[in-house]
Amino acid sequence: MNSILLLxxxxxxxxxxxxxxxxxxxxLQPKNRAVTNFLAIASTGLSAVFAAxxxxxxxQPWEHSYFTWIPAGIGHVTGGFLSNFGTDFALRIDPLSITMMLVVTWIGFLIHxxxxxxxxxxxxxxxxxxxxxxxxFMMLLLVLGANYIVMFVGWEGVGLCSYLLIGFYYEKNFAADAGKKAxxxxxxxxxxxxxGIxxxxxxxxxxxxxxxxxLASANPLHYSGVATAICLLLFVGACGKSAQLPLYVWLPDAMAGPTxxxxxxxAATMVTAGVYMVVRSNVLFRLSPVAMMVVALVGAATAIFAATIGLAQNDxxxxxxxxxxxxxxxxFLGAGVGAFTAAIFHLMTHAFFKACLFLGAGSVIHGCGGEQDLRKMGGLRKYMPQTRWTMLVxxxxxxxxxxxxxxxxKDEILxxxxxxxxxxxxxWFVGAAGAGLTAFYMFRLYFMTFSGSYRGARVEGIETSEPEHGGHSLIPDRTHLDEGDVDLDKGHGHHADVHAPHESPLAMTxxxxxxxxxxxxxxxxxxPAALGGSLPTPFQRWLEPVLLPLGGHEFHFHEASIGLEIALMATSVTIAVIGIFIAFRFYKRDETFSIPNRLATRFAPIHGLLTNKYYxxxxxxxxxxxxxxxFSRALSWFDANIIDGLVNLTRHVTVFLLGYGSSLFDQFxxxxxxxxxAYSAGASSRMFRKMQTGFVQNYALVMGGGIVLIAAVYLFLKP
Amino acid sequence: MDIGILNVVTYVPLLGALWILFFFDDPKNIRYGATFFAAGASIRPLPAMRFFNSDGRATGFRRSA
Amino acid sequence: MKYDFGIDGIALLLILLTTFMGLIAIWSSFSAIDHRQKEYYVLLLLLQTGMIGTFCALDFFLFYVFWEVMLVPMYFIIGIWGGPRKLYAAIKFFLYTLAGSVLMLLSILALYFFNDGGIPFLHIIGLGNGYTFSMLQYHNIGHLIPVGLQMWIFAGFFFGFAIKVPMFPFHTWLPDAHTEAPTAGSIILAAVLLKMGTYGFVRVALPMLPQATKKWLPFIIGLSIIGIIYGALVTLVQKDMKKLIAYSSVSHLGFVMLGMFALNPMGIKGSVIQMINHGISTGALFLLVGIIYERRHSRMIADYGGLAKQMPMYATIFLIAALSSMGLPALNGFIGEFTILLGVANRSIWWAASAGLGIVLGAAYLLWLYQRVFWGPLDNPANQKVRDLNRRELALGVALVACMVWIGIYPKPLFDMIDKPVDYIVRKVDPGYFDLQQMPVPPPTTVATVEATK
Structure with missing residues (x-):
């Protein structure tokens, strides 16, 4: 089992x-592509089979440590204890990791x-x-890891792959920029x-x-103080990876990558890593009501914020x-309110339908020869029936x-x-309102794409229609290229000709x-129980072992009266249906989209705000x-001129001092x-010259004085 | 670790420098000679790693004689 | 002075790094140096001896001799085969480092005298242990040095080592030295010479001057954090590739110093491992920049763009080196950075938070560099016929990448080598560190952690 998991x-x-x-x-020759396909699909497929x-x-849950990875040493734990801070490379199997593993491998396989x-x-x-x-590989490490460090390896690893794949068309600046931003x-x-780690x-x-x-489960009161800090920091990471406010900005740009x-x-996997992380750490989050609240509020705010932007996008x-x-x-809303299983449940269903939507969109784009602008689609139900029905579902x-x-x-979350x-x-209300908006803009997308008649052929000059970063609504110039040929515009110039949209091959449909x-x-x-199911639902019962008891108290699944449940469900469904109906009125009934266009002009500032993603x-x-x-430029200037300036100053000062100083030294x-x-030689000779007077009497005086002095010294010093 | 290894590792490049200085003139010889002497110093310490294996047998310093 | 040679795990790792990168440097020079080759290779080999000798020396006099020996060949390598401002850069490097070394000599002498007779005119009584330069002896008596004297001795060593690391604000010699040095010179400079400073701190300052270390701690932590962030910010706006990588070294070595002065096993282990990692990653980056420089004779980022299309192998290896430098997990940089920050966070989460900014900025400047050079359209006609790596260059690149990946995945052998030496140093600088109780084992819960039988 250990080896299977690793495999x-x-x-x-x-x-x-x-x-x-x-x-x-x-x-690559075509037959070499077959080798590529085989390697890629077989490896993913086998993975999926083993996962199943x-x-x-x-x-039952278990972990296995494969080898010691980072034996970092002994550290101090708050409270004055020692602990081995080493990290193993270890993988873990439990209901949560199995669920994620299945989603990742199987959806991954299908997308391959x-x-x-x-x-x-x-x-x-x-x-x-x-x-x-x-x-x-990286995503599987993320979900199968048995400790936060292995998760972090996978976490950053998927970030790297995301970078490489968003920037796949790296010759285009907008793709390269988007990868770097992500x-x-x-x-x-x-x-x-x-x-947080x-x-x-x-x-x-x-x-x-x-x-x-x-430890946390056994001693909740002891850890609840620091749990808030830990969870908020972990949540910052989740916001980055799972594109929540305020770190969501990379995800829309990431659409520059292939579909x-x-x-x-x-859609299906990497961005859900944050949700996985929060649910995995549910024990810690449950120790901190503050952190849960933050998660719920950020989730709710993001849900409605992004929905409003989605209303006005044309790509x-x-x-x-x-x-x-x-x-x-x-x-995140679900996780924040304590409905952890609901969050994972929605993660899973979202993986299904969002992957279907994106792949369907890819099929549409492929079929329309690279077009991504909704305003140039329409009527595709005639040309792409399988895509149409699957996207409708x-x-x-x-x-x-x-x-x-x-x-x-969604109902379980709400x-x-x-x-x-x-x-x-x-x-709940914010969630329900968001659901209404979701229904609206998704059906807006559906009707604009598949209903009415095809608007693509009529528009000339097919470059982009997006009023933003350098126009990337087309897969840049590379579709329909002959194998290995880098030159553009050979043969299929799909910009010029007007071949009708076509359905996609079986591999896609x-x-x-x-x-x-x-x-x-x-x-x-x-x-749900309210509709005849059980409480807890089968899925809830499956995930229950991950929701450890706190201080002896078991985890309670949220229970509400059946009446209340049904009322809530009915309300949210009604709101959704209203959304669909409005989309119908705006985008299907009237092919010129007169109502939405009028609204856009009437409320131009708001519409501008939404189209430009709130700037x-x-x-x-x-x-x-x-x-x-x-700021960096200023620092760089500071470094080169002030700090280095001081160094060079010492050079100048030393040179000056040594140079000038030594010349002074020399001179004086x-x-x-x-x-x-020379002077003293002259002075002393002048002094001695005075003795040569020429007067013999002086010489006799000095001689006499000298004899007396010598006799005196002799007598004085005689022992 | 005995006196041999550390002195070898330290002075083989010096030896190589002197050798090249006095005996080699052709650029190709110089280049390959330099690589040889540097490689000699590189490969020699590898066996010493066995003194520092996973149970951390070596403690503190290993002195030369 | 006795001829005292000996190594422990830390020194061994650094010696392995030196010999490996020395080989890489020599091999990389084959096509880069075409005049006065004899002198060049002689100087490189002399440099090699100097570096390894420094790591092996256990006698301070010997240590100092080898330390000075290293300066001269490097001076010549920069000064003869360097770029346009080679003389300025070489002299700056030489004098700046020498100034620090002279102060270090004073500290060595202070230790020497303190060990036996004392320093009469300062009214310091010696220990009477006999005159010796043995570093091990100083390890033993370090805690006995009166604190006032310790502080001064530390100051001398600080200047000697901090200039070499290089720590902010003594770092300005580095960008000039790197940009003007020939490729192999940069590789050796970055990979090994910079480690001399950090090695000095971990071998000399920490174990021999424990109380002074603790008193100087806030200052050095502050300088390290400034180095990390300042270095990263300045790196961001560089226009010359080599200068960019040079400033990134300042940032990385800020991490190394920060980890070391966390004064716990994680921090110091991470610090040593990161010394090795930085040597490999930054050495690789300089090698790669040298490769493109040989072809196009320009290091300016603005002259490039879209190279990935023309030189895919080069682009891939460069990417891996850049990712390693920014600390992507599964590569070597992560191991060091993570362990360092783990140690630092153990002391203070705020220090770790400040240093963590360096991680974000690291990704920013490296990816921006990568994008400007390798991605985007292949506009510049001069770039459109550039050849990809030849076999020698590919071998060099693959060798370095293999190290990066290996250390990233299985660093345990390296950790084992330095385990006991690091514990020894921690005991010297913080004697009570290991005297706490082991953490209690958590009680059993509903989640079993049973190993399956298969």
Whole structure:
């Protein structure tokens, strides 16, 4: 079992490494693409099969440590204890990690299959699958890790793969910028995350889930103080990775990557890592009502904020991106109000229908020859029936219509919100309003794409219609390229000709159909008690072991009276249906979209605000980015002129002192000594010259005096 | 660790420098000679790693004779 | 003076780094140096001896001799084969470092005299242990030195080592030295010479002057954090690739110093490991910049763009080196940074928070560099025919990448090598550190952590 678990993670890594080396080979021939496909899909597929096997044979939670990874040494734990702060490379199996593993491997596998069809005409095909496989490995590390450090490895690793895949079309500046933005904003979140991990080490002496949660669970009062700080820091990390306010700005830009990437990474898996982390740490969060409140409020705020932006976007992928941000907000809302299982449940159903939506959008884009602007679509139901029906199913699911998966998960979250002790009904209301907006903008997307007649052919000059960063609504110039040929505009100039939109190949539509089926039946394992199911629902019972007791008190699933439940459900469904109806009136009934257009002109300032995403990006750019750069320039000037200036000053001073000083020294002292010597010779000779008077009497006097002196000395000194 | 290894590791490059200075003139010889002497100093300490294995047998310093 | 040679785990790791990077430096010079080759390789080998000797020396006199020996070949390497301002850079490097070394000599002499006769004109009574330069002896008597004298001795060593690290604000010689030095000179400078300063602190200052270390602690922590953030910010706006990497070294070595002065096993271990890691990553980055410089004779970022299309192997290796430098997990940089910050956070979460900003900025400047050089359109015609790596360069790159990955995944052997020496140093500087109780084992819970039988 140990090796199987490791194999699940390592297989995609193997695929990535082999394909990675092959990617450097000269342009791939078609048969070499088959090898790439085989390696990529077989590794992911096998992983998925093994994952299913592990899930089926699961009996109880366990961990296995494979080797000592970072033996960091003995550290001090608050309270005055020693603990080994070393970290092992260890993996863990429990209901939560199994759920995540299944979602990741199976959705990943489906998207790999889809991508063979979607990317068929792209250069860099092997490089793409290398990165995709590497991503699978990192994501599996994230969800299977048995301690926060292994999770962090996967966490940053998926950030790297996201960077590489968003920037896949790296020759385009907007793609390169988007990749860089994603990584850096994520890093800001990671900064909070790692500080949280350090606090965990300082508090518990280890970062291993088993021990940390056991300690917290056994002694809740002791740890509840520091739990707030820990959880808020961890949540900062979650905001970065899962694109919540205020760190969500990278996700819409991430749409610059190929659509399968958007589906896998920025909808189904990577962005859900934050939710996983919060639910994994539920014991710690439950110790801190403050942290839970923050999570719920941020989630709710993000949910409605992003939904409002989604109303006014014209790029099909951007609508879905903001929708993802909004739905992630719902997941955090659920976790924050204590409905942890609901959050994971919604994570799962969201993976199904959002992947279906993104892949469907990809199919639409592919079929329309690279078009991404909703205003240039329309009428596609005639040309792309499978895409149309699958997307309809997914839209119904995300809108929360009963019988479809999204309804069950969203309802569980909302009813958990209602029951939340502080501001419960207010949070519920925000959630329900968001649901209405969701239904509206998703069906806006659906009607604009599939209803009416095709608007694409009529518009000339097909460059972008997006009023923003350099126009990236087209897959840049690389679709329909011949293999290995880098030159553009050969043959298929799809800009010039007007070939009709076409349905996508089976590799793509097949996956769409599977996902559509999941978008219906995938929610049935959470059939609520109010509608005849059980309390707790099967899914809740499955995840229960992860929700440890606190200080001996078991975790309680939220219970409400059946009447209240049904009333809440009915209300939210009604709001959703109203949203769909309004979308119908605006976008299907009238092909010229006269009502929304009139509203847009009437409320132009608001509409402008929404279309321009509340100018948040511009604000961040003007303040943080420019601010940092300006400050850095100032520091650089300071370094080169002041600090280095001081160093150079010492040079000048020394040279000056030594140079000038030595010339002074030379002049006055050295020369002076020489002159002085000469002077004293002259002076003493002048003095001695006085003795030569020429007078014999003087000589006789001196001689006599001398004799007397010598006799006196002789007599005096005689012993 | 005995006196040999540390002195070898330290002075083989010096030896190499002198050798090249006095005996080598052709650039190719110089380059390969330098690599040889540097490699000699690099590879020699590797066996010493066995003194510092996982149970941390070596404590503090190992002195030369 | 006795000929006292000996090493422990820390010194061994640094020697391995020196010999490995020395080999890389020599091998990388094959195509870079084309005149006066004899002198060049002789000087590199002399430098090698000087560096290894410094790590092996256990006698202070010997240590000082090797320390000074290192300066001269480096001076010549920069001064003869360097860039346009080579003389200025070489002299600056030489004199700045020498100034620090002279102060260090004073401290060495103070220790020497204190050990036996004392210093009469300062009214300091010696210990009467006989005159010796043995470093191990000083380890033993370190805590006996009166605090006032310790502070002064520490100051002397501080200047000697801090200039070499280089710590803010004594770092300005580094960008000039790096930009003007030839590639191999930069590689050795970054990989090994900078570690001399940090090695000095961990071998000399911490164990021999425990009380002074603790008194100087806030000052050094402050300088380190400033170094990390200031270094990173200044790196962000550099236009010359080598200067950019040089300033990033200031930031990285700020981490190393910060970890060391956390004065706990995690911090010091992380510090030593990061010394090795920085040597490999930054050495690799300088090597890579040297490669493109040989082809295009420009280090200015503005002259490049879109290189990934023309030189995919180079782009990949550069990316891995950059990721290692910014501390991506699964590569070596993470191991060091994480362990350092773990140790620092154990002392104060606020210090760790301040240093953590350096991590965010690190990603910013490296990714921005990478994007401007490798991504984007391949506009500049001069770049469109550049050749990718040849076999020698590829071998160098792969060797370095292999180290980065290996240390990132399985650093345990390195940790084991330094385990006991680091504990020894912690005991010297903080004797009561290990005297606490072990943390109690948590009670069993409903979640079993049983190993499956298969």
């Amino acid at each position: 699940i993670a390592l297989l995609p890594l193997f695929g990535a490494l082999v394909n990675g080396v092959r990617a450097f080979a000269k342009p 096997w592990v899930a089926i044979s699961y009996q 299959v889809y991508a063979t069809g979607y990317m068929a005409h792209e250069t860099g095909y092997t490089r793409f699958f290398t990165y995709l496989n590497l991503f699978m 990584f850096i904003v994520n890093r800001i979140g990671d900064f909070g995350f790692i500080l 350090f606090l965990i080490f300082n508090t518990f002496g280890t970062a291993s889930y088993g021990r940390v949660f056991a 399968p990437v958007s589906a896998l990474i920025h 099909i992928k951007k609508v879905l991106a903001y929708s993802t941000v909004s739905q992630l907000g719902y997941m 997914a839209c119904l699911a995300i809108a929360g219509i009963p019988m479809f998966a999204g309804f069950y998960s 009813s958990g919100a209602w029951g939340f002790p502080k501001f419960g009904p207010a949070i 097949g996956v769409l159909m599977i996902l559509a089926v999941l978008s219906i039946f995938g929610g049935w394992i959470g059939w 948040v990006d511009e604000f961040y750019n003007a303040t943080f980015v420019r601010g940092t750069v300006v 002292i050295v020369d002076g000594a020489v002159n002085g010597l």
